Amino acid sequence: MPLFDQELTVLNVGLSAFADAIRLAGGKAVEIEWSPPAGGDRSAGLTLARLVNDPRVEAANRAAFAAYLAAEPVLEGIGRAAEVIPGLRGRTILHAGPPIAWQKMCGPMQGAVIGAILFEGWASRENAARALAERGEVLFSPCHHHGAVGPMAGVISPSMPVWIVRDPASGRRSFCNLNEGLGKVLRFGANGTEVIERLAWMATTLKTVLEATLGEAGPIALKPLMAQALHMGDEVHNRNTAATSLLLRRLLPPMLRSRASRDDIAAAIAFIAGNDHFFLNLSMAACKAMLDAARDVAGSSMVVAMARNGVEFGIQLSGTGDCWFMTASPVVDGLYFPGYSIADAAPDLGDSAITETAGLGGFAMAAAPAIVKFVGGTPDDAIANTRAMGHVTLGSNGGFTLPAMNFAGTPAGIDARRVLDSGLLPVINTGIAHRQAGIGQIGAGITHAPLACFTQAVTALAATLPDE
Amino acid sequence: MASLAKIVRNFYRDSVTLMHLSARLSALPGVSQASAVMASERNLALLREAGLLASDAGAGPNDLLLALAGDEAAIAAALAAAEQGLYEAPSTENGGRQQQPPRSLEMGLEETPGANLALISTPGDYATAEAMKALRLGLHVMLFSDNVPVADEIALKRYAAAHALMMMGPDCGTAIIGGVPLGFANVVRRGGIGLVGASGTGLQQVSSLIDRLGGGISQAVGTGGHDLSAEIGGMTMRQGVAALAADTATRVIVLISKPPAPPVAAQILEEARQAGKPVIVTFIGADPGPIAALGLTPAKTLEDAAVAAVALETGRRGERSHSLPEERPRPAGEEGSRRQRYVRGLYSGGTFCYEASLLLGESLPDVFSNTPVGNALKLDNVWQSHAHTLLDLGDDVFTRGRPHPMIDPRLRLERLAAEAGDPETAVILLDIVLGYGAHPDPAGAIAPAIEAAIAAARASGRQLAVVGFVCGTAADPQNLEQQEARLTAAGMKLAQSNAEAARRAVRIATALRGA
Numbered sequence: 001m002p003l004f005d006q007e008l009t010v011l012n013v014g015l016s017a018f019a020d021a022i023r024l025a026g027g028k029a030v031e032i033e034w035s036p037p038a039g040g041d042r043s044a045g046l047t048l049a050r051l052v053n054d055p056r057v058e059a060a061n062r063a064a065f066a067a068y069l070a071a072e073p074v075l076e077g078i079g080r081a082a083e084v085i086p087g088l089r090g091r092t093i094l095h096a097g098p099p100i101a102w103q104k105m106c107g108p109m110q111g112a113v114i115g116a117i118l119f120e121g122w123a124s125r126e127n128a129a130r131a132l133a134e135r136g137e138v139l140f141s142p143c144h145h146h147g148a149v150g151p152m153a154g155v156i157s158p159s160m161p162v163w164i165v166r167d168p169a170s171g172r173r174s175f176c177n178l179n180e181g182l183g184k185v186l187r188f189g190a191n192g193t194e195v196i197e198r199l200a201w202m203a204t205t206l207k208t209v210l211e212a213t214l215g216e217a218g219p220i221a222l223k224p225l226m227a228q229a230l231h232m233g234d235e236v237h238n239r240n241t242a243a244t245s246l247l248l249r250r251l252l253p254p255m256l257r258s259r260a261s262r263d264d265i266a267a268a269i270a271f272i273a274g275n276d277h278f279f280l281n282l283s284m285a286a287c288k289a290m291l292d293a294a295r296d297v298a299g300s301s302m303v304v305a306m307a308r309n310g311v312e313f314g315i316q317l318s319g320t321g322d323c324w325f326m327t328a329s330p331v332v333d334g335l336y337f338p339g340y341s342i343a344d345a346a347p348d349l350g351d352s353a354i355t356e357t358a359g360l361g362g363f364a365m366a367a368a369p370a371i372v373k374f375v376g377g378t379p380d381d382a383i384a385n386t387r388a389m390g391h392v393t394l395g396s397n398g399g400f401t402l403p404a405m406n407f408a409g410t411p412a413g414i415d416a417r418r419v420l421d422s423g424l425l426p427v428i429n430t431g432i433a434h435r436q437a438g439i440g441q442i443g444a445g446i447t448h449a450p451l452a453c454f455t456q457a458v459t460a461l462a463a464t465l466p467d468e
Numbered sequence: 469m470a471s472l473a474k475i476v477r478n479f480y481r482d483s484v485t486l487m488h489l490s491a492r493l494s495a496l497p498g499v500s501q502a503s504a505v506m507a508s509e510r511n512l513a514l515l516r517e518a519g520l521l522a523s524d525a526g527a528g529p530n531d532l533l534l535a536l537a538g539d540e541a542a543i544a545a546a547l548a549a550a551e552q553g554l555y556e557a558p559s560t561e562n563g564g565r566q567q568q569p570p571r572s573l574e575m576g577l578e579e580t581p582g583a584n585l586a587l588i589s590t591p592g593d594y595a596t597a598e599a600m601k602a603l604r605l606g607l608h609v610m611l612f613s614d615n616v617p618v619a620d621e622i623a624l625k626r627y628a629a630a631h632a633l634m635m636m637g638p639d640c641g642t643a644i645i646g647g648v649p650l651g652f653a654n655v656v657r658r659g660g661i662g663l664v665g666a667s668g669t670g671l672q673q674v675s676s677l678i679d680r681l682g683g684g685i686s687q688a689v690g691t692g693g694h695d696l697s698a699e700i701g702g703m704t705m706r707q708g709v710a711a712l713a714a715d716t717a718t719r720v721i722v723l724i725s726k727p728p729a730p731p732v733a734a735q736i737l738e739e740a741r742q743a744g745k746p747v748i749v750t751f752i753g754a755d756p757g758p759i760a761a762l763g764l765t766p767a768k769t770l771e772d773a774a775v776a777a778v779a780l781e782t783g784r785r786g787e788r789s790h791s792l793p794e795e796r797p798r799p800a801g802e803e804g805s806r807r808q809r810y811v812r813g814l815y816s817g818g819t820f821c822y823e824a825s826l827l828l829g830e831s832l833p834d835v836f837s838n839t840p841v842g843n844a845l846k847l848d849n850v851w852q853s854h855a856h857t858l859l860d861l862g863d864d865v866f867t868r869g870r871p872h873p874m875i876d877p878r879l880r881l882e883r884l885a886a887e888a889g890d891p892e893t894a895v896i897l898l899d900i901v902l903g904y905g906a907h908p909d910p911a912g913a914i915a916p917a918i919e920a921a922i923a924a925a926r927a928s929g930r931q932l933a934v935v936g937f938v939c940g941t942a943a944d945p946q947n948l949e950q951q952e953a954r955l956t957a958a959g960m961k962l963a964q965s966n967a968e969a970a971r972r973a974v975r976i977a978t979a980l981r982g983a
Binding site for chain 2: 002003004005006007008009010011012013014015017018019021022024025026027029030031032033034035036037042045046048049050052053054183335336337338339373384387388391418421422423424443444
């Protein structure tokens with residue numbers, strides 16, 4: 001319809017006096033709170049402009065988002081990493097985040113790698129383990145390149161037990177290691193005797209009990225369990241109290257029916273019940289399955305991974321294959337445990353931002369008022385966070401609803417274009433590791449995915465799309 | 469450095485609340501470390517390691533422990549505040565539920581799905597991207613920003629034309645769409661006259677004169693200053709002509725521009741001829757012959773265009789509400805005024821300076837300008853007037869590092885005083901622009917300087933004529949009548965249009981030459 005035949009409604013970008021004048025004159029004007037997009041990078045801003053409402057990108061995003069929604073990850077079993085994870089051969093160790101060489105790894109990741117080498121028996125002392133890594137006799141590869149994810153250091157070595165999650169819709173499998181609990185644990189870089197002994201116990205006793213239990217239970221659908229946990233105050237990233245309880249409730253009857261010994265069962269139950277975060281690694285594997293289903297749709301600007309290796313923060317888009325778009329990982333200005341401060345913190349670390357990528361964690365903050373104080377905020381702030389993420393996502397996931405927002409679905413499917421255009425950065429709930437190996441978690445807080453990743457990603461996506 | 473610990477028995481708070489409290493206490497002046505924890509074994513051990521706890525005094529897991537280190541007085545006060553804080557109800561005020569204001573055009577469109585035009589006035593570096601986004605989202609665009617590369621302008625206008633969208637600008641200062649003033653625009657009566665103009669002040673002059681003459685505006689489309697160049701080819705003006713031709717409310721069309729590149733003019737005139745409506749063409753300074761030959765109505769000045777348009781719209785002859793008064797030159801024989809013979813124009817609107825230069829150049833020799841046209845010559849030093857001088861004070865040379873004179877009158881006030889002090893100055897010409905975007909009280913801002921200029925000349929035995937006009941309407945926020953009254957009271961000889969003001973200046977100057 002020609003402009004002259006419509007009632008005029010103006011979107012005002014720039015001088016706000018113009019919007020005021022329109023309203024004074026009786027017209028309708030909406031003020032855009034504008035700042036230079038892409039952090040003022042003019043060239044990236046122009047590239048972005050050419051992708052706005054591009055029909056090829058819109059169609060690709062619809063397809064990618066539909067695949068994400070269609071995924072129905074189920075917990076299928078538990079297995080030895082080398083036997084189930086594709087490409088995990090010989091002396092290979094998987095780690096969190098984008099690719100990184102041994103020399104560049106942060107303290108906690110190096111500590112975890114040393115722990116894994118000791119656990120595997122490739123060396124018997126810390127010095128020898130370090131030397132092995134330095135000589136290049138261990139191959140390193142990101143978890144994400146193998147359908148896997150891991151919290152914090154995200155270290156997975158061949159003999160470790162891993163969760164096996166399968167999405168029948170896509171046929172893909174995803175993997176995650178098992179959560180060790182808090183305190184001195186491998187994922188924060190601890191590698192002392194108690195850590196190695198615990199890993200050994202998990203690889204034997206716990207694995208055996210869980211194998212028997214899952215054999216008895218059959219596949220466990222994870223989305224309904226996560227949805228229920230959202231209604232019980234979890235956002236299934238930094239709070240997994242409800243989800244862990246729900247899982248344990250599901251596991252107890254088959255566990256008691258199984259052939260596992262009574263002592264082993266008692267030990268397994270004590271271990272799971274003593275760790276509020278036990279479910280986190282399953283939440284991550286489920287999110288990984290949902291997002292892998294959305295991968296490799298040509299032209300799609302949907303983010304399918306956000307991950308940190310403690311040095312760099314990287315993201316991947318559905319439309320750009322296995323390319324990582326990376327920048328320095330931010331240090332989290334969160335709340336610190338007694339005696340620690342931001343000066344002690346390692347830069348943001350871990351694959352657990354896969355939960356935010358899937359529309360959970362920080363994106364579902366409205367579900368978890370109990371942890372919003374991490375941001376120094378209130379439940380109202382949590383709702384504002386969730387709502388803000390609605391502006392940078394492709395849609396909402398009706399499978400995960402938020403009671404505090406009239407049961408609206410969680411915002412999901414981050415559109416890199418919208419992040420770049422609005423400057424609203426994906427919010428991530430995260431734990432904070434000490435910069436030195438082995439000290440462990442020293443705090444928690446809220447951080448944001450860095451803009452530079454999105455600038456690179458959108459530019460790279462544009463390069464895959466010929467000018468029309 | 470002192471340390472202090474306090475146990476609050478059987479008082480549970482979750483760890484996050486306590487971390488939050490710890491952070492708040494640590495931030496207090498004089499407090500070096502602070503910790504609020506439930507006194508579990510693990511937490512007690514941590515505090516001991518951190519050197520915050522000398523003895524745990526039998527605290528248990530259900531007890532809350534506050535431990536602080538730092539300046540003695542400070543930690544005592546902090547401890548008291550912390551205890552107080554534990555019992556306070558949490559604040560419920562905050563803006564968390566407020567709507568996030570839109571931060572991009574796409575967000576704006578999501579929240580206001582009926583939006584149909586983007587008015588963009590970002591710095592030029594970002595203007596192309598915003599305009600392209602707007603077009604891609606199906607929005608018509610008015611791009612106020614300048615300094616947009618020609619290649620970008622072509623790309624934007626091609627995209628818009630291919631998608632049936634109006635692309636006004638870049639460098640488009642004025643438009644009136646559906647009765648709504650956009651950018652720098654006057655509040656005019658609605659009616660049957662549609663305007664398309666490359667010049668913002670040109671559109672303001674014609675639309676406000678039409679209003680003054682009793683006519684009304686259907687739409688006023690701005691094309692931006694570069695549209696009629698050979699490279700751009702008048703894409704927006706052609707789009708505007710076509711849209712006004714199709715618009716049932718528009719009965720008369722007026723085109724306003726400096727003379728376009730010749731092939732562009734030919735194409736526009738040909739398309740205007742096919743509009744099926746009367747078209748008045750003001751290509752200021754252009755040869756009227758080819759225009760009239762196509763059956764279109766040439767108008768020499770912006771005022772002529774307004775008069776002709778109202779005549780065509782209303783069917784009655786538009787009356788100029790004025791006749792030029794006799795100008796009385798200075799009383800003969802006054803010594804101090806013998807050298808007084810020149811016109812000095814200080815314009816805030818570039819098109820006004822342009823039009824006045826043409827009109828003065830027709831009748832007077834030695835007309836100089838920083839932006840010369842017609843018979844006018846280039847002024848070597850823009851800071852020093854020479855003979856008849858007309859200045860466009862909105863030109864880059866004057867606006868570098870300071871706001872446009874329509875918004876910030878200071879530069880013009882300084883120059884006004886300087887011209888008044890020049891014994892050769894006989895007439896000072898001024899334009900006063902009203903409407904949205906303009907100064908809130910331009911007459912009030914310049915009237916004292918006019919009074920001072922006249923008084924200063926008189927003190928030197930000279931009679932200085934200050935001639936000017938107000939471009940505006942009765943409905944403008946500044947109110948035309950009050951502005952004119954203020955200027956008349958200050959001693960300004962008031963014309964109703966730029967052309968009339970220029971002609972009065974010519975008459976005075978001519979009379980002085982003859983004297």
